[in-house]
Amino acid sequence: MSVDEGFALLASPRSSDRLKGARLLAKSKDFSKLPELRQYERQEADSWVRHTLARVIGRWQASTAIPDSDESWISPKAESELEDIRSQAIQNVTQTLLHEMHPLLADISAAVADEISIPFAGSRSAAALARTTEFLQVIHRLYEASASANNEEFDLSSLILEVIHFCGYTEEQVLATRLDPVITVGDPGLLRIALQNVIKNAVEASEETEVKVLVNCTVTDSYSWVVVLDEGVGFPEGHERAWEPGITSKSKETHFGWGLPITKRAVASLGGTIKLVPREHRGISCEIRWPLVEIVGKETT
Structure with missing residues:
Protein backbone atom coordinates (compact mmCIF):
# COMPACT_ATOMS: atom_id res chain seq x y z
CA MET A 1 0.00 0.00 0.00
CA SER A 2 1.40 3.39 -0.99
CA VAL A 3 0.95 6.60 0.94
CA ASP A 4 -0.76 8.07 -2.12
CA GLU A 5 -3.50 5.40 -1.93
CA GLY A 6 -4.17 6.31 1.69
CA PHE A 7 -4.38 10.02 0.91
CA ALA A 8 -6.64 9.31 -2.07
CA LEU A 9 -9.11 7.64 0.29
CA LEU A 10 -8.86 10.60 2.71
CA ALA A 11 -10.15 12.83 -0.11
CA SER A 12 -13.31 10.73 -0.47
CA PRO A 13 -16.67 12.30 0.50
CA ARG A 14 -17.56 9.04 2.29
CA SER A 15 -16.46 8.79 5.92
CA SER A 16 -16.04 5.00 5.61
CA ASP A 17 -13.48 5.51 2.83
CA ARG A 18 -11.65 8.16 4.85
CA LEU A 19 -11.53 5.85 7.86
CA LYS A 20 -10.10 3.09 5.67
CA GLY A 21 -7.50 5.52 4.32
CA ALA A 22 -6.49 6.59 7.83
CA ARG A 23 -6.06 2.97 8.92
CA LEU A 24 -4.00 2.19 5.82
CA LEU A 25 -1.71 5.13 6.55
CA ALA A 26 -1.19 3.77 10.06
CA LYS A 27 0.71 0.87 8.45
CA SER A 28 2.91 3.12 6.30
CA LYS A 29 6.60 3.71 6.98
CA ASP A 30 6.78 6.73 4.68
CA PHE A 31 6.38 9.71 7.01
CA SER A 32 7.26 12.43 4.49
CA LYS A 33 3.69 13.76 4.27
CA LEU A 34 3.16 14.45 7.95
CA PRO A 35 2.19 18.13 7.35
CA GLU A 36 -0.46 17.08 4.80
CA LEU A 37 -1.80 14.50 7.24
CA ARG A 38 -2.12 17.16 9.95
CA GLN A 39 -4.11 19.29 7.50
CA TYR A 40 -6.55 16.44 6.83
CA GLU A 41 -6.91 15.89 10.59
CA ARG A 42 -7.77 19.57 11.17
CA GLN A 43 -10.40 19.55 8.39
CA GLU A 44 -11.99 16.17 9.20
CA ALA A 45 -15.67 16.42 10.21
CA ASP A 46 -16.18 12.80 11.29
CA SER A 47 -15.02 12.38 14.90
CA TRP A 48 -14.12 8.69 14.40
CA VAL A 49 -11.91 9.46 11.39
CA ARG A 50 -10.47 12.49 13.17
CA HIS A 51 -9.49 10.41 16.21
CA THR A 52 -7.92 7.77 13.96
CA LEU A 53 -5.92 10.41 12.10
CA ALA A 54 -4.73 11.82 15.43
CA ARG A 55 -3.52 8.36 16.36
CA VAL A 56 -1.69 7.97 13.03
CA ILE A 57 -0.06 11.39 13.47
CA GLY A 58 1.11 10.35 16.94
CA ARG A 59 2.66 7.18 15.53
CA TRP A 60 4.36 9.06 12.71
CA GLN A 61 5.75 11.63 15.12
CA ALA A 62 7.04 8.93 17.45
CA SER A 63 8.66 7.09 14.54
CA THR A 64 10.52 10.19 13.37
CA ALA A 65 11.58 11.37 16.85
CA ILE A 66 15.11 10.91 18.16
CA PRO A 67 14.92 9.12 21.52
CA ASP A 68 16.88 10.35 24.52
CA SER A 69 18.98 7.94 26.52
CA ASP A 70 16.43 7.84 29.35
CA GLU A 71 13.57 7.26 26.90
CA SER A 72 11.76 10.31 28.31
CA TRP A 73 10.74 11.16 24.73
CA ILE A 74 7.98 8.57 24.93
CA SER A 75 4.81 10.56 25.64
CA PRO A 76 1.51 9.22 26.97
CA LYS A 77 -1.20 8.53 24.42
CA ALA A 78 -3.25 11.55 23.46
CA GLU A 79 -6.79 11.57 24.85
CA SER A 80 -8.24 11.44 21.34
CA SER A 146 -19.86 3.44 20.23
CA ALA A 147 -20.19 3.92 16.47
CA SER A 148 -18.33 6.54 14.48
CA ALA A 149 -20.22 9.83 14.25
CA ASN A 150 -21.98 10.36 10.92
CA ASN A 151 -22.28 14.13 10.96
CA GLU A 152 -25.02 15.91 9.06
CA GLU A 153 -27.09 19.07 9.28
CA PHE A 154 -30.39 18.67 11.14
CA ASP A 155 -33.04 20.53 13.13
CA LEU A 156 -32.28 20.06 16.82
CA SER A 157 -35.72 21.15 18.08
CA SER A 158 -37.46 18.73 15.70
CA LEU A 159 -35.25 15.86 16.90
CA ILE A 160 -36.19 16.59 20.53
CA LEU A 161 -39.90 16.55 19.65
CA GLU A 162 -39.38 13.29 17.75
CA VAL A 163 -37.75 11.64 20.78
CA ILE A 164 -40.51 12.83 23.13
CA HIS A 165 -43.19 11.49 20.77
CA PHE A 166 -41.33 8.19 20.19
CA CYS A 167 -41.06 7.56 23.95
CA GLY A 168 -44.79 8.25 24.38
CA TYR A 169 -44.53 11.13 26.87
CA THR A 170 -47.44 13.53 27.27
CA GLU A 171 -47.23 17.33 27.46
CA GLU A 172 -47.84 16.99 31.19
CA GLN A 173 -44.66 14.91 31.51
CA VAL A 174 -42.23 16.59 29.09
CA LEU A 175 -42.25 20.02 27.47
CA ALA A 176 -39.90 21.11 24.68
CA THR A 177 -39.31 24.83 25.22
CA ARG A 178 -38.33 25.57 21.61
CA LEU A 179 -40.47 24.85 18.59
CA ASP A 180 -38.63 27.11 16.11
CA PRO A 181 -35.97 25.52 13.86
CA VAL A 182 -32.57 25.16 15.55
CA ILE A 183 -30.22 24.06 12.78
CA THR A 184 -27.03 22.35 13.88
CA VAL A 185 -24.47 19.78 12.73
CA GLY A 186 -23.79 16.45 14.39
CA ASP A 187 -24.92 12.84 14.44
CA PRO A 188 -28.69 12.76 15.14
CA GLY A 189 -28.60 9.00 15.72
CA LEU A 190 -26.08 9.25 18.57
CA LEU A 191 -27.90 12.24 20.05
CA ARG A 192 -31.20 10.34 19.86
CA ILE A 193 -29.70 7.52 21.97
CA ALA A 194 -28.52 10.01 24.59
CA LEU A 195 -31.78 11.98 24.72
CA GLN A 196 -33.95 8.88 25.09
CA ASN A 197 -31.98 7.89 28.19
CA VAL A 198 -31.68 11.29 29.90
CA ILE A 199 -35.33 12.25 29.31
CA LYS A 200 -36.44 8.84 30.60
CA ASN A 201 -34.36 9.34 33.76
CA ALA A 202 -35.79 12.82 34.28
CA VAL A 203 -39.38 11.62 33.85
CA GLU A 204 -38.88 8.75 36.29
CA ALA A 205 -37.26 11.10 38.81
CA SER A 206 -40.28 13.43 38.55
CA GLU A 207 -42.98 10.82 39.14
CA GLU A 208 -43.38 11.78 42.81
CA THR A 209 -43.39 15.55 42.29
CA GLU A 210 -45.46 15.42 39.07
CA VAL A 211 -43.60 18.48 37.76
CA LYS A 212 -43.06 18.32 34.02
CA VAL A 213 -39.56 17.93 32.57
CA LEU A 214 -38.27 20.80 30.41
CA VAL A 215 -35.99 20.27 27.41
CA ASN A 216 -34.22 23.29 25.97
CA CYS A 217 -31.64 23.63 23.19
CA THR A 218 -29.54 26.26 21.48
CA VAL A 219 -26.66 26.66 19.05
CA THR A 220 -23.75 29.10 19.42
CA ASP A 221 -20.92 29.89 17.03
CA SER A 222 -18.91 26.95 18.37
CA TYR A 223 -21.21 24.54 20.21
CA SER A 224 -24.66 22.98 20.31
CA TRP A 225 -26.43 22.48 23.64
CA VAL A 226 -29.32 20.42 24.95
CA VAL A 227 -30.41 20.83 28.57
CA VAL A 228 -32.92 18.52 30.29
CA LEU A 229 -34.30 20.03 33.51
CA ASP A 230 -36.33 18.21 36.12
CA GLU A 231 -37.61 19.01 39.60
CA GLY A 232 -37.48 15.42 40.74
CA VAL A 233 -35.91 13.61 43.66
CA GLY A 234 -32.37 14.76 42.84
CA PHE A 235 -29.24 12.68 43.15
CA PRO A 236 -29.77 9.27 44.78
CA GLU A 237 -27.40 7.80 47.32
CA GLY A 238 -24.21 6.57 45.64
CA HIS A 239 -24.72 8.79 42.60
CA GLU A 240 -20.94 9.21 42.28
CA ARG A 241 -20.90 5.80 40.57
CA ALA A 242 -23.85 6.55 38.27
CA TRP A 243 -21.65 6.47 35.16
CA GLU A 244 -20.49 2.91 35.89
CA PRO A 245 -22.26 0.02 34.08
CA GLY A 246 -24.67 -1.93 36.25
CA ILE A 247 -25.07 0.76 38.93
CA THR A 248 -28.67 1.79 39.58
CA SER A 249 -30.73 3.05 42.50
CA LYS A 250 -33.83 1.45 40.97
CA SER A 251 -35.02 -2.14 41.03
CA LYS A 252 -32.63 -4.51 39.27
CA GLU A 253 -35.68 -6.51 38.21
CA THR A 254 -36.69 -3.72 35.82
CA HIS A 255 -33.46 -1.72 35.32
CA PHE A 256 -29.99 -2.85 34.32
CA GLY A 257 -28.14 0.34 35.24
CA TRP A 258 -26.65 0.87 31.78
CA GLY A 259 -28.60 3.96 30.72
CA LEU A 260 -26.10 6.61 31.78
CA PRO A 261 -22.99 4.66 30.63
CA ILE A 262 -24.58 4.22 27.18
CA THR A 263 -25.53 7.90 27.15
CA LYS A 264 -21.99 8.94 28.04
CA ARG A 265 -20.56 6.71 25.29
CA ALA A 266 -22.99 8.12 22.69
CA VAL A 267 -22.07 11.71 23.63
CA ALA A 268 -18.36 10.84 23.54
CA SER A 269 -18.79 9.33 20.06
CA LEU A 270 -20.50 12.59 19.10
CA GLY A 271 -17.35 14.39 20.26
CA GLY A 272 -19.18 16.11 23.11
CA THR A 273 -19.52 16.16 26.88
CA ILE A 274 -22.34 15.48 29.34
CA LYS A 275 -22.72 16.52 32.96
CA LEU A 276 -25.31 16.27 35.71
CA VAL A 277 -25.69 19.34 37.92
CA PRO A 278 -27.94 19.65 41.01
CA ARG A 279 -30.45 22.50 40.66
CA GLU A 280 -30.75 25.18 43.32
CA HIS A 281 -34.06 24.11 44.82
CA ARG A 282 -34.59 20.51 43.69
CA GLY A 283 -33.96 18.22 40.77
CA ILE A 284 -31.14 17.85 38.26
CA SER A 285 -29.93 19.66 35.16
CA CYS A 286 -28.49 17.32 32.51
CA GLU A 287 -26.36 19.26 30.02
CA ILE A 288 -25.15 17.82 26.70
CA ARG A 289 -22.75 19.87 24.58
CA TRP A 290 -20.86 19.08 21.39
CA PRO A 291 -18.71 21.19 19.06
CA LEU A 292 -19.86 22.27 15.64
CA VAL A 293 -17.92 20.72 12.77
CA GLU A 294 -17.86 21.33 9.05
CA ILE A 295 -19.49 18.81 6.77
CA VAL A 296 -17.16 17.99 3.88
CA GLY A 297 -18.02 20.24 0.97
CA LYS A 298 -20.46 22.39 2.96
CA GLU A 299 -20.08 25.26 5.39
CA THR A 300 -21.67 25.12 8.85
CA THR A 301 -24.45 27.66 9.32
Whole structure:
Protein backbone atom coordinates (compact mmCIF):
# COMPACT_ATOMS: atom_id res chain seq x y z
CA MET A 1 0.00 0.00 0.00
CA SER A 2 1.40 3.39 -0.99
CA VAL A 3 0.95 6.60 0.94
CA ASP A 4 -0.76 8.07 -2.12
CA GLU A 5 -3.50 5.40 -1.93
CA GLY A 6 -4.17 6.31 1.69
CA PHE A 7 -4.38 10.02 0.91
CA ALA A 8 -6.64 9.31 -2.07
CA LEU A 9 -9.11 7.64 0.29
CA LEU A 10 -8.86 10.60 2.71
CA ALA A 11 -10.15 12.83 -0.11
CA SER A 12 -13.31 10.73 -0.47
CA PRO A 13 -16.67 12.30 0.50
CA ARG A 14 -17.56 9.04 2.29
CA SER A 15 -16.46 8.79 5.92
CA SER A 16 -16.04 5.00 5.61
CA ASP A 17 -13.48 5.51 2.83
CA ARG A 18 -11.65 8.16 4.85
CA LEU A 19 -11.53 5.85 7.86
CA LYS A 20 -10.10 3.09 5.67
CA GLY A 21 -7.50 5.52 4.32
CA ALA A 22 -6.49 6.59 7.83
CA ARG A 23 -6.06 2.97 8.92
CA LEU A 24 -4.00 2.19 5.82
CA LEU A 25 -1.71 5.13 6.55
CA ALA A 26 -1.19 3.77 10.06
CA LYS A 27 0.71 0.87 8.45
CA SER A 28 2.91 3.12 6.30
CA LYS A 29 6.60 3.71 6.98
CA ASP A 30 6.78 6.73 4.68
CA PHE A 31 6.38 9.71 7.01
CA SER A 32 7.26 12.43 4.49
CA LYS A 33 3.69 13.76 4.27
CA LEU A 34 3.16 14.45 7.95
CA PRO A 35 2.19 18.13 7.35
CA GLU A 36 -0.46 17.08 4.80
CA LEU A 37 -1.80 14.50 7.24
CA ARG A 38 -2.12 17.16 9.95
CA GLN A 39 -4.11 19.29 7.50
CA TYR A 40 -6.55 16.44 6.83
CA GLU A 41 -6.91 15.89 10.59
CA ARG A 42 -7.77 19.57 11.17
CA GLN A 43 -10.40 19.55 8.39
CA GLU A 44 -11.99 16.17 9.20
CA ALA A 45 -15.67 16.42 10.21
CA ASP A 46 -16.18 12.80 11.29
CA SER A 47 -15.02 12.38 14.90
CA TRP A 48 -14.12 8.69 14.40
CA VAL A 49 -11.91 9.46 11.39
CA ARG A 50 -10.47 12.49 13.17
CA HIS A 51 -9.49 10.41 16.21
CA THR A 52 -7.92 7.77 13.96
CA LEU A 53 -5.92 10.41 12.10
CA ALA A 54 -4.73 11.82 15.43
CA ARG A 55 -3.52 8.36 16.36
CA VAL A 56 -1.69 7.97 13.03
CA ILE A 57 -0.06 11.39 13.47
CA GLY A 58 1.11 10.35 16.94
CA ARG A 59 2.66 7.18 15.53
CA TRP A 60 4.36 9.06 12.71
CA GLN A 61 5.75 11.63 15.12
CA ALA A 62 7.04 8.93 17.45
CA SER A 63 8.66 7.09 14.54
CA THR A 64 10.52 10.19 13.37
CA ALA A 65 11.58 11.37 16.85
CA ILE A 66 15.11 10.91 18.16
CA PRO A 67 14.92 9.12 21.52
CA ASP A 68 16.88 10.35 24.52
CA SER A 69 18.98 7.94 26.52
CA ASP A 70 16.43 7.84 29.35
CA GLU A 71 13.57 7.26 26.90
CA SER A 72 11.76 10.31 28.31
CA TRP A 73 10.74 11.16 24.73
CA ILE A 74 7.98 8.57 24.93
CA SER A 75 4.81 10.56 25.64
CA PRO A 76 1.51 9.22 26.97
CA LYS A 77 -1.20 8.53 24.42
CA ALA A 78 -3.25 11.55 23.46
CA GLU A 79 -6.79 11.57 24.85
CA SER A 80 -8.24 11.44 21.34
CA GLU A 81 -6.24 8.29 20.63
CA LEU A 82 -7.36 6.71 23.89
CA GLU A 83 -10.99 7.55 23.10
CA ASP A 84 -10.64 5.92 19.69
CA ILE A 85 -9.16 2.80 21.28
CA ARG A 86 -11.96 2.66 23.87
CA SER A 87 -14.64 2.97 21.19
CA GLN A 88 -13.08 0.27 19.02
CA ALA A 89 -12.69 -2.07 22.00
CA ILE A 90 -16.32 -1.57 23.05
CA GLN A 91 -17.58 -2.24 19.53
CA ASN A 92 -15.40 -5.35 19.14
CA VAL A 93 -16.48 -6.83 22.48
CA THR A 94 -20.18 -6.03 22.11
CA GLN A 95 -20.29 -7.32 18.55
CA THR A 96 -18.77 -10.63 19.70
CA LEU A 97 -21.21 -10.92 22.60
CA LEU A 98 -24.22 -10.27 20.38
CA HIS A 99 -23.00 -12.69 17.72
CA GLU A 100 -22.46 -15.51 20.23
CA MET A 101 -25.41 -14.98 22.55
CA HIS A 102 -28.35 -14.64 20.14
CA PRO A 103 -28.19 -18.19 18.69
CA LEU A 104 -27.36 -19.61 22.14
CA LEU A 105 -30.49 -18.07 23.65
CA ALA A 106 -32.60 -19.36 20.78
CA ASP A 107 -31.31 -22.91 21.40
CA ILE A 108 -31.96 -22.65 25.15
CA SER A 109 -35.47 -21.34 24.58
CA ALA A 110 -36.30 -24.18 22.18
CA ALA A 111 -34.85 -26.82 24.49
CA VAL A 112 -36.67 -25.57 27.59
CA ALA A 113 -39.97 -25.33 25.70
CA ASP A 114 -39.62 -29.00 24.67
CA GLU A 115 -38.53 -30.33 28.05
CA ILE A 116 -40.67 -28.64 30.71
CA SER A 117 -44.12 -30.00 31.47
CA ILE A 118 -45.85 -26.72 32.34
CA PRO A 119 -46.84 -24.12 29.67
CA PHE A 120 -43.60 -22.45 28.60
CA ALA A 121 -45.10 -18.99 27.98
CA GLY A 122 -45.85 -18.42 31.66
CA SER A 123 -42.87 -20.23 33.16
CA ARG A 124 -39.99 -18.72 35.12
CA SER A 125 -37.68 -20.05 32.42
CA ALA A 126 -39.48 -17.97 29.80
CA ALA A 127 -39.27 -14.89 32.03
CA ALA A 128 -35.54 -15.40 32.63
CA LEU A 129 -34.88 -15.82 28.92
CA ALA A 130 -36.92 -12.71 28.14
CA ARG A 131 -34.89 -10.75 30.69
CA THR A 132 -31.66 -12.01 29.12
CA THR A 133 -32.91 -10.95 25.70
CA GLU A 134 -33.63 -7.47 27.10
CA PHE A 135 -30.06 -7.28 28.35
CA LEU A 136 -28.75 -8.16 24.88
CA GLN A 137 -30.80 -5.24 23.58
CA VAL A 138 -28.96 -3.03 26.08
CA ILE A 139 -25.63 -4.38 24.77
CA HIS A 140 -26.80 -3.61 21.24
CA ARG A 141 -27.53 0.00 22.25
CA LEU A 142 -24.02 0.24 23.70
CA TYR A 143 -22.69 -1.03 20.36
CA GLU A 144 -24.66 1.65 18.51
CA ALA A 145 -23.50 4.32 20.96
CA SER A 146 -19.86 3.44 20.23
CA ALA A 147 -20.19 3.92 16.47
CA SER A 148 -18.33 6.54 14.48
CA ALA A 149 -20.22 9.83 14.25
CA ASN A 150 -21.98 10.36 10.92
CA ASN A 151 -22.28 14.13 10.96
CA GLU A 152 -25.02 15.91 9.06
CA GLU A 153 -27.09 19.07 9.28
CA PHE A 154 -30.39 18.67 11.14
CA ASP A 155 -33.04 20.53 13.13
CA LEU A 156 -32.28 20.06 16.82
CA SER A 157 -35.72 21.15 18.08
CA SER A 158 -37.46 18.73 15.70
CA LEU A 159 -35.25 15.86 16.90
CA ILE A 160 -36.19 16.59 20.53
CA LEU A 161 -39.90 16.55 19.65
CA GLU A 162 -39.38 13.29 17.75
CA VAL A 163 -37.75 11.64 20.78
CA ILE A 164 -40.51 12.83 23.13
CA HIS A 165 -43.19 11.49 20.77
CA PHE A 166 -41.33 8.19 20.19
CA CYS A 167 -41.06 7.56 23.95
CA GLY A 168 -44.79 8.25 24.38
CA TYR A 169 -44.53 11.13 26.87
CA THR A 170 -47.44 13.53 27.27
CA GLU A 171 -47.23 17.33 27.46
CA GLU A 172 -47.84 16.99 31.19
CA GLN A 173 -44.66 14.91 31.51
CA VAL A 174 -42.23 16.59 29.09
CA LEU A 175 -42.25 20.02 27.47
CA ALA A 176 -39.90 21.11 24.68
CA THR A 177 -39.31 24.83 25.22
CA ARG A 178 -38.33 25.57 21.61
CA LEU A 179 -40.47 24.85 18.59
CA ASP A 180 -38.63 27.11 16.11
CA PRO A 181 -35.97 25.52 13.86
CA VAL A 182 -32.57 25.16 15.55
CA ILE A 183 -30.22 24.06 12.78
CA THR A 184 -27.03 22.35 13.88
CA VAL A 185 -24.47 19.78 12.73
CA GLY A 186 -23.79 16.45 14.39
CA ASP A 187 -24.92 12.84 14.44
CA PRO A 188 -28.69 12.76 15.14
CA GLY A 189 -28.60 9.00 15.72
CA LEU A 190 -26.08 9.25 18.57
CA LEU A 191 -27.90 12.24 20.05
CA ARG A 192 -31.20 10.34 19.86
CA ILE A 193 -29.70 7.52 21.97
CA ALA A 194 -28.52 10.01 24.59
CA LEU A 195 -31.78 11.98 24.72
CA GLN A 196 -33.95 8.88 25.09
CA ASN A 197 -31.98 7.89 28.19
CA VAL A 198 -31.68 11.29 29.90
CA ILE A 199 -35.33 12.25 29.31
CA LYS A 200 -36.44 8.84 30.60
CA ASN A 201 -34.36 9.34 33.76
CA ALA A 202 -35.79 12.82 34.28
CA VAL A 203 -39.38 11.62 33.85
CA GLU A 204 -38.88 8.75 36.29
CA ALA A 205 -37.26 11.10 38.81
CA SER A 206 -40.28 13.43 38.55
CA GLU A 207 -42.98 10.82 39.14
CA GLU A 208 -43.38 11.78 42.81
CA THR A 209 -43.39 15.55 42.29
CA GLU A 210 -45.46 15.42 39.07
CA VAL A 211 -43.60 18.48 37.76
CA LYS A 212 -43.06 18.32 34.02
CA VAL A 213 -39.56 17.93 32.57
CA LEU A 214 -38.27 20.80 30.41
CA VAL A 215 -35.99 20.27 27.41
CA ASN A 216 -34.22 23.29 25.97
CA CYS A 217 -31.64 23.63 23.19
CA THR A 218 -29.54 26.26 21.48
CA VAL A 219 -26.66 26.66 19.05
CA THR A 220 -23.75 29.10 19.42
CA ASP A 221 -20.92 29.89 17.03
CA SER A 222 -18.91 26.95 18.37
CA TYR A 223 -21.21 24.54 20.21
CA SER A 224 -24.66 22.98 20.31
CA TRP A 225 -26.43 22.48 23.64
CA VAL A 226 -29.32 20.42 24.95
CA VAL A 227 -30.41 20.83 28.57
CA VAL A 228 -32.92 18.52 30.29
CA LEU A 229 -34.30 20.03 33.51
CA ASP A 230 -36.33 18.21 36.12
CA GLU A 231 -37.61 19.01 39.60
CA GLY A 232 -37.48 15.42 40.74
CA VAL A 233 -35.91 13.61 43.66
CA GLY A 234 -32.37 14.76 42.84
CA PHE A 235 -29.24 12.68 43.15
CA PRO A 236 -29.77 9.27 44.78
CA GLU A 237 -27.40 7.80 47.32
CA GLY A 238 -24.21 6.57 45.64
CA HIS A 239 -24.72 8.79 42.60
CA GLU A 240 -20.94 9.21 42.28
CA ARG A 241 -20.90 5.80 40.57
CA ALA A 242 -23.85 6.55 38.27
CA TRP A 243 -21.65 6.47 35.16
CA GLU A 244 -20.49 2.91 35.89
CA PRO A 245 -22.26 0.02 34.08
CA GLY A 246 -24.67 -1.93 36.25
CA ILE A 247 -25.07 0.76 38.93
CA THR A 248 -28.67 1.79 39.58
CA SER A 249 -30.73 3.05 42.50
CA LYS A 250 -33.83 1.45 40.97
CA SER A 251 -35.02 -2.14 41.03
CA LYS A 252 -32.63 -4.51 39.27
CA GLU A 253 -35.68 -6.51 38.21
CA THR A 254 -36.69 -3.72 35.82
CA HIS A 255 -33.46 -1.72 35.32
CA PHE A 256 -29.99 -2.85 34.32
CA GLY A 257 -28.14 0.34 35.24
CA TRP A 258 -26.65 0.87 31.78
CA GLY A 259 -28.60 3.96 30.72
CA LEU A 260 -26.10 6.61 31.78
CA PRO A 261 -22.99 4.66 30.63
CA ILE A 262 -24.58 4.22 27.18
CA THR A 263 -25.53 7.90 27.15
CA LYS A 264 -21.99 8.94 28.04
CA ARG A 265 -20.56 6.71 25.29
CA ALA A 266 -22.99 8.12 22.69
CA VAL A 267 -22.07 11.71 23.63
CA ALA A 268 -18.36 10.84 23.54
CA SER A 269 -18.79 9.33 20.06
CA LEU A 270 -20.50 12.59 19.10
CA GLY A 271 -17.35 14.39 20.26
CA GLY A 272 -19.18 16.11 23.11
CA THR A 273 -19.52 16.16 26.88
CA ILE A 274 -22.34 15.48 29.34
CA LYS A 275 -22.72 16.52 32.96
CA LEU A 276 -25.31 16.27 35.71
CA VAL A 277 -25.69 19.34 37.92
CA PRO A 278 -27.94 19.65 41.01
CA ARG A 279 -30.45 22.50 40.66
CA GLU A 280 -30.75 25.18 43.32
CA HIS A 281 -34.06 24.11 44.82
CA ARG A 282 -34.59 20.51 43.69
CA GLY A 283 -33.96 18.22 40.77
CA ILE A 284 -31.14 17.85 38.26
CA SER A 285 -29.93 19.66 35.16
CA CYS A 286 -28.49 17.32 32.51
CA GLU A 287 -26.36 19.26 30.02
CA ILE A 288 -25.15 17.82 26.70
CA ARG A 289 -22.75 19.87 24.58
CA TRP A 290 -20.86 19.08 21.39
CA PRO A 291 -18.71 21.19 19.06
CA LEU A 292 -19.86 22.27 15.64
CA VAL A 293 -17.92 20.72 12.77
CA GLU A 294 -17.86 21.33 9.05
CA ILE A 295 -19.49 18.81 6.77
CA VAL A 296 -17.16 17.99 3.88
CA GLY A 297 -18.02 20.24 0.97
CA LYS A 298 -20.46 22.39 2.96
CA GLU A 299 -20.08 25.26 5.39
CA THR A 300 -21.67 25.12 8.85
CA THR A 301 -24.45 27.66 9.32
